[in-house]
Amino acid sequence: MQELIAKANVLMEALPWIRRFYGTSIVIKYGGHAMVDERLREEFARDIILMKYIGLNPVVIHGGGPQIGKVLEAMNIQSHFVQGMRVTDSATMDVVEMVLGGKVNKEIVTNINRHGGKAVGITGKDGGLIRARKMEMTAVNPDSLTPEIIDIGMVGEVEEVNPAIIEALEKNNFIPVIAPIGGGLEGETYNINADLVAGKIAGALKAEKLILLTDVEGVKDKDGRLISTIDIRRVPDLINNGTISGGMIPKVNCCVEAIEAGVGKTHIVDGRMEHACLLEIFTDKGIGTAVARYK
Numbered sequence: 433m434q435e436l437i438a439k440a441n442v443l444m445e446a447l448p449w450i451r452r453f454y455g456t457s458i459v460i461k462y463g464g465h466a467m468v469d470e471r472l473r474e475e476f477a478r479d480i481i482l483m484k485y486i487g488l489n490p491v492v493i494h495g496g497g498p499q500i501g502k503v504l505e506a507m508n509i510q511s512h513f514v515q516g517m518r519v520t521d522s523a524t525m526d527v528v529e530m531v532l533g534g535k536v537n538k539e540i541v542t543n544i545n546r547h548g549g550k551a552v553g554i555t556g557k558d559g560g561l562i563r564a565r566k567m568e569m570t571a572v573n574p575d576s577l578t579p580e581i582i583d584i585g586m587v588g589e590v591e592e593v594n595p596a597i598i599e600a601l602e603k604n605n606f607i608p609v610i611a612p613i614g615g616g617l618e619g620e621t622y623n624i625n626a627d628l629v630a631g632k633i634a635g636a637l638k639a640e641k642l643i644l645l646t647d648v649e650g651v652k653d654k655d656g657r658l659i660s661t662i663d664i665r666r667v668p669d670l671i672n673n674g675t676i677s678g679g680m681i682p683k684v685n686c687c688v689e690a691i692e693a694g695v696g697k698t699h700i701v702d703g704r705m706e707h708a709c710l711l712e713i714f715t716d717k718g719i720g721t722a723v724a725r726y727k
């Protein structure tokens with residue numbers, strides 16, 4: 433009996449959060465471990481469906497860097513990254529579009545639909561969702577020590593988001609699953625980092641939450657302890673003093689941009705953990721690191 437009551441208590445803990453988030457958009461960047469591990473993939477799909485059934489509007493943006501890397505390797509094309517961005521010539525762009533827009537996207541859609549959801553897979557080109565332009569990248573030349581513009585090919589940055597297609601899908605109870613590819617004004621195709629896309633889409637939707645799933649517990653301090661909340665005003669210091677580095681810098685910056693664009697709260701959470709999204713949204717304490725504007 434006590435066990436049954438404990439189960440009811442867990443459901444009741446979720447009630448205020450369900451009331452608060454009912455009808456709102458929750459943007460989730462799905463990537464890393466959660467996407468590779470079979471069991472976590474299933475759990476993720478079921479979490480998304482549960483959210484939808486209790487009245488939230490999950491929007492999934494997925495990555496797939498490792499999957500692109502594998503196909504390129506099989507084709508004897510080497511991967512090069514500059515400041516975390518994949519140098520994308522036209523052969524690489526074809527592979528990126530094929531892998532992200534095709535296999536990876538459709539696997540996620542299939543998983544959600546197999547468990548009873550109604551997912552629709554699109555790229556940023558569909559319905560004019562993401563207009564992109566070529567990313568300008570500067571790097572310091574090691575010989576002259578001066579900054580230089582370098583060409584990293586068809587890597588894009590988001591110029592504008594038109595969320596009409598997402599809103600149309602949400603209205604009809606479909607779950608949008610979005611590959612991070614954008615279209616340019618001249619019909620060109622751009623490869624865009626998935627965290628950047630998730631941040632921009634969350635901003636355009638004025639989403640209640642942006643959740644970035646990653647392969648660490650959250651943002652850690654210099655002693656390796658989890659920082660559970662970060663005020664966006666503290667972010668520049670944490671980057672400048674080296675607490676936040678590498679792949680965590682663009683993630684945290686995406687969170688800051690999203691908050692500035694009107695997103696309620698952003699979270700960096702551990703995608704290796706089962707039910708990471710549910711635990712973040714529906715428990716009092718949440719998990720991972722919340723990046724927001726605090727009073």
Ligand SMILES: Nc1ncnc2c1ncn2[C@@H]1O[C@H](COP(=O)(O)OP(=O)(O)O)[C@@H](O)[C@H]1O
Binds near residue numbers: 464645646647677680
């Ligand atoms: N302060 C920090 N807290 C946590 N991770 C950090 C921090 N600074 C740098 N990192 C690095 O950032 C990585 C996450 O970024 P990245 O590997 O690009 O993630 P993903 O592949 O999920 O997009 C972590 O694995 C860690 O090595």
Ligand SMILES: CC(=O)N[C@@H](CCC(=O)OP(=O)(O)O)C(=O)O
Binds near residue numbers: 464495
């Ligand atoms: C420009 C750029 O680097 N694009 C990424 C897009 C996929 C991505 O972001 O995947 P993850 O989230 O798994 O890293 C790439 O080509 O790998």
